[in-house]
Amino acid sequence: MIEARGLTKRFGALTAVDSVALRAVDGRITGLLGPNGAGKSTTLRMLYTVLAPDGGEAWIDGISVVHAPLEARRRMGVLPHGAGLYPNLTARENIEYFGTLQGLSRAVRRARAAELIERLEMATFADRPAKGFSQGQRVKTALARALIHQPRNVLLDEPTNGLDVMAVRTLRRLLGELRAEGHCILFSSHVMQEVAALCDEVIIIAAGTVIVQATPDELRARAGTQSLEEAFVRLVGLEGEGGPA
Amino acid sequence: MKAIWRVFRKEFGETLRERRSLITTLVVGPLLMPALIGVVLSLAIRHSGTPSSRPMALAVAHAERAPQLMAFLAQYGVRIEAVHADRRQSRRRVERSHGPLLYVPRDFGARLASGKPAALRLYADESNRAVQGRVRRLSTLIGLYGGTIARLRLVARGLDPQLLTPIALHPIDVSTPQSRAALALGMLSYAILFTMLMSGLYIAIDATAGERERGSLEPLLTMPVRREHLVYGKMLAACAMMVISLVLTVAAFAFAMRHIGLDRLGMSVNFGPAVAAGIVLGCLPLIPAGAALMTLVASFTRSYREAQTYVGLVLLIPTLPLIFASIMGLQPRAALMAVPSLSQHFIIMSLLRAQPLPALDIAISATVSLALGAVLMFLAGRLYRRENLLG
Ligand SMILES: Nc1ncnc2c1ncn2[C@@H]1O[C@H](COP(=O)(O)OP(=O)(O)O)[C@@H](O)[C@H]1O
Ligand SMILES: [Mg+2]
Numbered sequence: 104m105i106e107a108r109g110l111t112k113r114f115g116a117l118t119a120v121d122s123v124a125l126r127a128v129d130g131r132i133t134g135l136l137g138p139n140g141a142g143k144s145t146t147l148r149m150l151y152t153v154l155a156p157d158g159g160e161a162w163i164d165g166i167s168v169v170h171a172p173l174e175a176r177r178r179m180g181v182l183p184h185g186a187g188l189y190p191n192l193t194a195r196e197n198i199e200y201f202g203t204l205q206g207l208s209r210a211v212r213r214a215r216a217a218e219l220i221e222r223l224e225m226a227t228f229a230d231r232p233a234k235g236f237s238q239g240q241r242v243k244t245a246l247a248r249a250l251i252h253q254p255r256n257v258l259l260d261e262p263t264n265g266l267d268v269m270a271v272r273t274l275r276r277l278l279g280e281l282r283a284e285g286h287c288i289l290f291s292s293h294v295m296q297e298v299a300a301l302c303d304e305v306i307i308i309a310a311g312t313v314i315v316q317a318t319p320d321e322l323r324a325r326a327g328t329q330s331l332e333e334a335f336v337r338l339v340g341l342e343g344e345g346g347p348a
Numbered sequence: 349m350k351a352i353w354r355v356f357r358k359e360f361g362e363t364l365r366e367r368r369s370l371i372t373t374l375v376v377g378p379l380l381m382p383a384l385i386g387v388v389l390s391l392a393i394r395h396s397g398t399p400s401s402r403p404m405a406l407a408v409a410h411a412e413r414a415p416q417l418m419a420f421l422a423q424y425g426v427r428i429e430a431v432h433a434d435r436r437q438s439r440r441r442v443e444r445s446h447g448p449l450l451y452v453p454r455d456f457g458a459r460l461a462s463g464k465p466a467a468l469r470l471y472a473d474e475s476n477r478a479v480q481g482r483v484r485r486l487s488t489l490i491g492l493y494g495g496t497i498a499r500l501r502l503v504a505r506g507l508d509p510q511l512l513t514p515i516a517l518h519p520i521d522v523s524t525p526q527s528r529a530a531l532a533l534g535m536l537s538y539a540i541l542f543t544m545l546m547s548g549l550y551i552a553i554d555a556t557a558g559e560r561e562r563g564s565l566e567p568l569l570t571m572p573v574r575r576e577h578l579v580y581g582k583m584l585a586a587c588a589m590m591v592i593s594l595v596l597t598v599a600a601f602a603f604a605m606r607h608i609g610l611d612r613l614g615m616s617v618n619f620g621p622a623v624a625a626g627i628v629l630g631c632l633p634l635i636p637a638g639a640a641l642m643t644l645v646a647s648f649t650r651s652y653r654e655a656q657t658y659v660g661l662v663l664l665i666p667t668l669p670l671i672f673a674s675i676m677g678l679q680p681r682a683a684l685m686a687v688p689s690l691s692q693h694f695i696i697m698s699l700l701r702a703q704p705l706p707a708l709d710i711a712i713s714a715t716v717s718l719a720l721g722a723v724l725m726f727l728a729g730r731l732y733r734r735e736n737l738l739g
Contacts, residue, residue: 153569154735173572181570187563191365192358203354204571245567 104129104287105150105256109159112145119145121311122159127289127304129255132282134302135291138339142311143291144184147260150289151181163256177205180254182262186245190234194225194244197233198251205252212251219247224273239270246277257281259290263297275301295332309339351573355581359551360588369550373589377543378596385539386604404482406450407441409433413452414468420493426486438471448472448483463501534674537696538667540597541689544631545638545663547593548586552642555582556737557655566738576729579643583725586639594631598624623699630695633714634688636721638666643728647737669693685709688717
């Protein structure tokens with residue numbers, strides 16, 4: 104369960120995120136949708152405690168990211184934008200290293216890494232050094248690494264960027280499984296179709312503010328269109344013209 | 349605290365697998381440097397041998413006309429090569445870039461016997477520096493031979509040979525073996541400290557600029573570990589690499605110095621295991637400061653390349669005091685022992701020269717260096733907490 108209220112971040116004169124309120128619940132996939140530069144990454148970074156908010160607060164399973172960041176981090180698995188690996192470590196070692204940092208015992212992290220490697224179909228490259236991995240192999244490794252401590256909440260920043268069709272399918276299947284297991288999943292994307300294909304709930308964000316949080320069906324109804332894409336364009340566009348959302 | 353150890357283990361393990369950093373740590377430093385300095389020193393030794401002790405070849409035309417002179421020269425290390433040449437051939441021979449040639453005229457023996465000046469012709473191309481040295485040596489030897497004959501003649505006439513020496517100039521060489529060796533030793537301590545610092549460079553840069561550039565910093569920061577603990581672990585790994593490099597470098601130097609015969613330079617270098625261990629112990633306290641300084645500088649840079657440039661420059665800072673010390677001829681004293689890197693230099697020198705420093709000086713060196721290391725590490729931790737670390 105991820106909640107935020109009044110979340111604000113400024114970079115100098117620019118207010119990148121302006122009083123964002125959102126809620127992502129367990130057992131659902133929530134999509135953070137918005138054009139480039141909308142403030143998706145900045146919002147996620149505040150949620151996963153890499154950036155400190157200038158205003159507002161957020162909670163992971165009720166734990167404040169501002170006041171107890173370490174405790175909050177234990178409850179999150181994070182796939183940041185363009186997640187990089189350690190090139191001299193194998194995929195398996197990359198995954199297990201994060202297990203170590205999460206404080207897992209050797210036996211547990213071994214077992215979990217093996218399980219994730221199988222689940223993400225990584226067997227062919229799991230024991231190769233990460234240097235020279237394809238984008239798909241890298242994302243899979245980074246994802247497995249983020250899940251090694253079996254976090255209740257999973258945050259992903261544009262996870263399908265640069266992935267081929269097969270890798271996207273594996274990712275979608277995995278997110279579906281995680282949802283079925285009751286995890287709370289929050290991911291960002293600027294691609295409408297992707298959000299439509301995966302999400303139970305959509306948060307549309309533009310110019311640092313949340314325009315709407317609703318289910319895809321509600322969105323269509325609200326924009327008065329059958330196409331989600333059309334709904335997205337209209338809703339973002341409305342805001343751009345200064346009209347009500 | 350456990351997290352520091354976990355980060356340390358991973359960083360250390362990963363570095364041991366990185367060929368580039370391993371080469372710097374284990375090959376360039378500990379092997380190349382001692383080899384390089386060994387070559388330089390052994391060249392210095394070869395060229396520092398007193399000229400008269402080295403054999404010298406000399407072409408002589410008509411050596412048979414001056415057998416006693418030839419015997420005298422041979423006694424002083426001149427290898428006579430008899431050549432058949434008249435005056436003109438002698439000149440041409442030397443012009444075609446041969447070494448000097450001594451021509452003994454036909455009347456040499458007769459003039460010598462009759463007490464008249466007996467001429468010798470020495471053909472040489474004096475624009476050649478090597479030939480100059482040989483000509484000077486030959487002149488000295490022949491002068492010596494002539495002087496001996498002159499004294500014998502005086503004695504034969506009942507005169508005191510001292511009459512021939514109204515003034516005696518005694519040049520007194522005040523350079524001690526130690527002072528002659530100072531430069532070479534300074535180079536050695538420079539090499540030890542530089543290699544030691546070098547070997548921590550890779551991890552120090554990797555901790556910030558490297559992690560950031562390859563995008564592994566952000567996921568790392570989502571781990572439930574305090575940020576400063578991450579950087580402490582990384583700095584410790586850098587320290588470990590530096591310790592390994594230091595031990596290897598000193599061992600390699602100990603080996604090299606034993607085999608190039610420094611005693612021939614007049615250096616009383618006792619580079620045995622005890623001295624080597626002393627050098628390692630004396631340098632250890634500088635390691636945390638070096639690792640932290642490089643990490644600090646790297647965290648201000650925007651890319652790996654930029655970091656390499658700046659940290660490379662920073663590597664020179666600890667070596668500056670050494671250069672000052674050797675230019676200004678600084679001697680160890682308590683105040684200077686409070687300058688990290690300079691104090692390590694003094695410790696290395698004192699051990700090599702077997703002139704032990706007061707225990708207080710060594711304590712000052714260790715304390716100040718370690719304190720500086722602690723402050724810099726703390727600062728690096730603070731910097732790692734900065735938000736814009738991500739760039
Ligand atoms: N570290 C930063 N420093 C300055 N400006 C930033 C920084 N990070 C993001 N921004 C700016 O904040 C705005 C939102 O960026 P971001 O959250 O990355 O958008 P998105 O992920 O939706 O594409 C953009 O205008 C971006 O240029
Ligand atoms: Mg983004």
